[in-house]
Amino acid sequence: MAAKTCSIPFKGTAEQETKLREVIASHKDDKGALMPVLQQAQEIYGYLPIEVQTIIATEMDIPLEKVYGVVTFYSQFSLNPKGKYTISVCLGTACYVKGSGDLFDELSAKLGISGGETTPDGKFSLVDCRCIGACGLAPVLTVNDDVYGRLTVDDLDGILEKYSD
Amino acid sequence: MDMVNIKINGMDYEAPKGITVLEAARLANVEIPTLCFLKDINEIGACRICIVEVSEKRGDAMGPKRMIASCVYPISDGMHIYTNTPKVIESRKKTLELILSNHDRKCLSCVRSGNCELQKLCKDMGVEVENTYDGEVTSFELDTSAAHMVRDNNKCILCRRCVAVCSKVQGIGVIGANERGFKTNIACAFEDDLANTSCVSCGQCIAVCPVGALYEKDSTAEIFEAIADESKTVVVQTAPAVRAALGESFGYPIGTDVEGKMAAALRRIGFDKVFDTDFGADLTIMEEANEFVDRVKNGGKLPMITSCSPGWIKYCEHYFPDMTENLSTCKSPMQMFGATVKTYYAEKIGVKPEDIVVVAVMPCTAKKFEIGRDDQNAAGVPDVDYSITTRELARMIERSGIKFSELPDEKFDDPLGISTGAGVIFGATGGVMEAALRTAVETLTGEELKSLEFSEVRGTEGIKEASYDVAGMTVKVAVVSGLANAREVLKKVESGEADYQFIEIMGCPGGCVNGGGQPQQPGWVRNTVDIKALRAKVLYDIDADMPIRKSHENPAIKKVYEEYFGEPGSEKAHHILHTSYVKRGLYK
Structure with a gap:
């Protein structure tokens, strides 16, 4: 087994770290401060990689595992930075019965990442979502603000190509 | 009320x-x-x-x-x-069936078969079908990274007993619940290997696991091989606490002394020499008492802290790296014993150290980590080759077809089976301190102690304090067991709030009698009986009945110094019986 850490290099700045330490210090005497600290840390960095969680664990004197346990419990926290393009596949009922599960799996295979992850070049993130209100176009996915509907797996290469910049 | x-x-x-x-x-x-x-x-x-x-x-x-x-x-x-009521019984049964729906049900080959809390509950509640609910099951890779244990999440029932003992009792918290819902699993941060964390190998998680999800790495097959190899001299040593708990594996009540039957069983398994780690404990006292007196006289680092418990040592290295100079440089009794066998005893019997296999039976899982540490190979080969738990010894006895309850009571072999009451109480919290005081006080005052019982440091409380007047000097001591308690005391030492000269720390609550390698007792027993107090009583009773109760009066110890080490703290003793530590820190 190897540690499941983010493959994208951490690019945190000294400025971000100062901010994070200020946030932790401001919660110094609060009980149950871990949640607000994690939320603000994610605002600062956009995600919560091991480097950030280790600072939080050390400064708050909480075991790293406890921090990680909370981060992986709540879906609001992300272990990976968002890519330049976020591909969001609708797995709502209508899309799902029209085969969006296959779209998701195919994208996962093509990009080499699981749901919630980002490609090592920082380009694509893959997530699933529930119903974007375009059931008539099922199955649907979005790439940032662009919506694609009535898809089959054969359409995916063409879509990815559009974002090759 | x-x-x-x-x-x-x-x-x-x-x-x-x-x-x-x-x-x-x-x-x-x-x-x-x-x-x-x-x-x-x-x-x-x-x-x-x-x-x-x-x-x-x-x-x-x-x-x-x-x-x-x-x-x-x-x-x-x-x-x-x-x-x-039928509703209650039906509900319990359904809960068990749901647990079974995502449980690796390979009971026949499970290390806990016959001693599994889930298995017993299923039988008691009348679960007739083990796959009432068939569906998706989670699948996990085994974590075999650590020197001392295996984590098999396929058997885990998510009760969180291990998580609670690790974080609350030991103050460590390297395992916890990750993810949520169906994906919930007990693991380390970022799903890393246990070996890469600050786990101290204490095995308390194993001791409380109700099923077969956590278990020690088993060395029994290798030991049977070594015994069968005629070119090897296989020597076994048993820690004090083992004799106070081994009987539980054979149906004896908690708190039964089975020292005699244990020695008899080891001989029948085929070990060439059946020795006693208590001898190593007496040796430890000689070296440690000498080191303490030396530190006091020559301005050495104080408080001096005992170094017998490898779980505590690793904890200190991870969590208090700046205090490793406070640790006594003495190897643990097990390692001192192994080192003495492969140097002094090897010479005495004319066998090369590489042809001697030292097996240690310990109440401990951290000992499995300790034998692989650096600076634990006095003769150029490991001081101890295999360290097995009390549970593994029970397995060896069963596998050898030995009817334990019918065995005669036998004695350990000479000369390294000769020990004192001071050596045997090492297995209970406060024992090392009391044994050290018996020797240090007599050494410093030159007078014979009237009473050998230092009752202030006895008992199962996690933190005990006492102060003694010794030869015109006040010695403040603390006795601590359980690592969350150790943290509390060490924080006070760091801040200067406490000014002890000598501290005994044992990694497991209650000391070695409650070690992570002892026979598992189910929750319903642990919740109603103070296991550690019952087992400790065995050791104090043995001590009270011993003809010699002070380490420095052990004739075999006197002889080994005369013939080999010279005097406590000599250069030779330092080379063979002392060791060094690593400043590990927390997150690399």
Whole structure:
């Protein structure tokens, strides 16, 4: 087994770290401060990689595992930075019965990442979502603000190509 | 005490206000089964096995019957409790069937077969079909990274007993619940290997695991091979605490001394020499008492802290790296023993150290890590080759077809089987301190002690303090067991709030008698009996009956210094019996 850490290099700045330490210090005497600290840390960095969680664990004197346990419990926290393009596949009922599960799996295979992850070049993130209100176009996915509907797996290469910049 | 009136299964009882339904039932001799519940450690009402029906007073009338988790629900005046209605029994059964639906049910080859809490509950609750609910199952890779144990999440039932003992009792918290819902699993941060964390190998998680998800790495097959190899001299040593608990694996009550039968069993398994780690403990006292006197006289680092417990040592290296200079440089009794066998004893019997195999039977899993540490190979080969737990020894006895209860009581072999009462109490918290005091006080004062019992440092409390006047000097000591307690005391030492000269620290609560390698006792026993006190009593009783009770009066110890080491703290003793430590820190 190897540690499941983010493959994208951490690019945190000294400025971000100062901010994070200020946030932790401001919660110094609060009980149950871990949640607000994690939320603000994610605002600062956009995600919560091991480097950030280790600072939080050390400064708050909480075991790293406890921090990680909370981060992986709540879906609001992300272990990976968002890519330049976020591909969001609708797995709502209508899309799902029209085969969006296959779209998701195919994208996962093509990009080499699981749901919630980002490609090592920082380009694509893959997530699933529930119903974007375009059931008539099922199955649907979005790439940032662009919506694609009535898809089959054969359409995916063409879509990815559009974002090759 | 305020009492309230309750009914349990239609019978009237009085019970103290504020206690839980589970406790009230126990006082009335009504058993309610439990699974996740560990008193004072894991009281989370998660598994729902202890479910019962209650109806509470609402004004003058009784409220409706409701299902509650009895381990966390307090009683109220006038409460009616029903522990065995069809609804209750059906609910427990369904809970078990749901647990089984995502449990690796390879019971036949499971290390806990016959001693599994889940297995027993299924039998007791009449679970007839093991796959009532067939569906998706989670699948996990085994974590075999650590030197001492295996984590098999396919067997895990998510009771969180291990998580609670690791974080609350030991103050470590390297394992916890990751993810949520169906994906929930007990693991380390970022799913890393246990070996890469600050786990100290204490094995308390194994001791409390109700199923076969956590278990020690088993070395019994290699030892049987070594015994069968005629070119090897295989020597076994047993730690003090093993004799106080091994009997539990063979149906004896907790707190039975089986020293004689244990020696007989080891001989029948085929070990060439059956020795006693108590000898190593006496040797440790000689070196450690000398080191302490030297530190006091020559301005060495104080407080000096004992170094017998490898779980504690690793904890200090991870969590208090700046205090490693406070650790006694003495190897543990097990390692001192191994080093003495492969140097002094090897010379004496004319066998090359590489042809001697030293097996140590320990109440401990951290010893498996310790034998692989640097600077633990006095003769150029490892001081100890295999360290096995009390449980593994029980397995070897069973596998050898030895009828334990029918064995005669036998003695250890000479000369390294000769020991004192001071050596045997090492297995209980406070024992090392008391043994050291017996020797240090007589050495410093030159007078014979009138009473050998230092009762201030006895007992199972996690933190004990005492101060003694020795030859015109006041010596302040602390005795600590359990690592969360160690943290509390060390923080005070760091801040200058406490000014001890000598501290004994044992990694496991209660000391080695309650080590992570001892026979597992199920939750329902742990919750009602103070196991560590019963086992410790065995050792103090042995001590009281011993003809020699001071390490420095052990004739075999005197001889080994005369013939080999010279005097305590000599250069030779330093080379063979002392070691060094690593500043590990927390997150790399």
